[in-house]
Amino acid sequence: MVRLGLPHMNKRRIEENIFKGLMIFSTFIILSCLLLILGTIIIKGLPAMNLAMITQTPKGGYYLGKEGGILNAIIGSLYLAGGATFLAILISLPVVLYLNVYTKKGSRLVFFTRFSFDVLWGVPSIVYGAFGFTIMLFLGLRASLLGGIIAVSFLIFPIMSRAMDEVIRMIPEELLDASYALGATRLETAFKIVTRQALPGILTAVLIAFGRGIGDAASVIFTAGFTDHIPYSLFRPAATLPLAIFFQLGTPIPEVQERAYASAFILTAIILIVSVVSRILTKRFTKHVVK
Amino acid sequence: MEFKTHISVKNLSVFYGKEPALKNITVDIPDKKITAIIGPSGCGKTTLLKSFNRLVDSIDGIKVSGEVLVDGENIFDPEVEATHIRKKMGLLSQRPYPLPMSIYDNVAYGPRIHGMKDKKKLGEMVEHYLKESSLWSEVKDRLHTPASKLSIGQQQRLCLARGLAVEPEIILGDEPTSALDPKSSQRIEARFLELKKEYTIVVVTHILRQAKRLADYVIFLYLGELIEHGPAERIFENPKEEMTKEYIKGTIS
Helix, strand or coil, rough: CCCCCCHHHHHHHHHHHHHHHHHHHHHHHHHHHHHHHHHHHHHHHHHHHHHHHHHHCCCCHHHHCCCCHHHHHHHHHHHHHHHHHHHHHHHHHHHHHHHHHHCCCHHHHHHHHHHHHHHHHHHHHHHHHHHHHHHHHCCCCCHHHHHHHHHHHHHHHHHHHHHHHHHCCCHHHHHHHHHHHHHCCHHHHHHHHHHHHCCHHHHHHHHHHHHHHCCCCCCCCCCCCCCCCCCCCCCCCCCCCCHHHHHHCCCHHHHHHHHHHHHHHHHHHCCCCCCHHHHHHHHCCCCCCCC | CCCCCCEEEEEEEEECCCCCEEEEEEEEEEEECEEEECCCCCCHEEEEEEECHHHHHHHHCCEEEEEEEEEECCCCCCCCHHHHHHCEEEEEEECCCCCCCEHHHHHHHHHEEEEEEEHHHHHHHHHHHHHHHHCCCCCCCCCCCEEEHHHHHHHHHHHHHHHHHCCCCCEEEEEECCCHHHHHHHHHHHHHHCCCCEEEEEEEEECHHHHHHHEEEEEEECCCCCEEEEHHHHHHHHCCCCHHHHHHCCCCC
16 A cells, blocks of 8 residues: 655645634634624614514603604514505515526626626615615605615515516526426416526515615615604605614613614514524425425 | 327438438328337437427428428428428427426416416316326415426426326427436336337437337437337337447447
8 A cells, every 4th residue: 555645644634624623713703703793783772672562652852761662663673664665566576587597608697787786785885875865856756755765675685686687686597497398388387487486586585685684774874764653655754673772872871772672672683583594484385395 | 019190201301500410201100109219429310309299390490391291281381381390399409498487387387378377277178187197186285386306207297297287199209308317217118118108209319128118110320310110019029220220339428
């Protein structure tokens, strides 16, 4: 048997260990970030948490430390993110189905559409806010729930489309061929095969977009406005959690600042609950997915 | 042996971009027989097969010239709907691709898109075609479970049932047993020998012994060219072309 040079082997082993160590370190940083963020909002927010926070709207002097809660912002955010997610699905799903089922692989249109997803993804949310605001002026809308929904749907539609596109692209060509071979049209194949097969991925895309939408402050600051009341009309201003956090954190009063952390905790909890519930619900619908 | 023609290929050429995949193929495929397309990998066998149901349409940069007549109708005529052509043919691919739905819905998919609404009749069709592909006894108690849970051999028989359920005249097989174990392959082959009484079957294979077991008629392709075609016994016993001789002997593969 030929003996390999030992020094060389050692060097490679050390190299392996150093890089493995670095990778573990990076993983650790990511995990600790998550834990630190959760820890901060829990430790700082929990003392201010009470039932009134989630069951009442702000009473007079709430931002000075008096009674009340942020139910207005909770409901407002849910309406707003829900509406924007719905609008974004209406745009995203047709776009990605078109790109993946109807167009030829190498076409320019496909390339530029995907490129525009990337560009739109990178546009800062304040720009969507400003853009939404000009559209509202054009339509004669004032700061309102509807205005916010439109601005946020602009913000999250590229995120949703891109995430959907990634999963739908992974569907094997042969599966589509199997459907075509049975005489199905492209439309039938898109809605009966592609959406079913990609359902888990489509759902993830919707959730990511919802999470981004409910958590964004800059796009709603001009478009949705703010109010102490629970929104009852699409054409009235609506409060949102990110702005509630912003206003509370901006006061000089420590108790109100604590409430900001409690609000952040509520926002995070909403995202968590929505993800978990929809994961459980879709487990039932995804059993048919072909691996 | 006299054959009645079912599919008639006339001067068919297919190009992938500038690369020719099939060069000026002219051949008649006999009715209610098993025709095997043989030849080495990458010689255009699958392209020829996929030309028959126009699945080549969806390949990027493809160019087709010539004619393929099915029941006297040129399927590449721009007036002809691809879905109409495809309804006449069932396809079995190299690996089974069950649709992301239940066993029942897989078989019912074809009839449903072609407008079958009667639930009772649909149920009867599903049972009938699952029996035709000898899968019924294995799945009759779990028709509404996901098709993806079946073994790969069962999946291929499900794909056969699914294809038969659109009531085609022709069955196309693109190396339909290449992903299957010997037992499952045998079952598919046995079904083919039974089904040829009612259907025209065209099978691509690179397994010579399979071609010998199944084929009534053989088409030998080499690098996109039709080298030789004829009744199976004649091709295997007494090939005319040097290339065919060598391929059958195993000198080239």
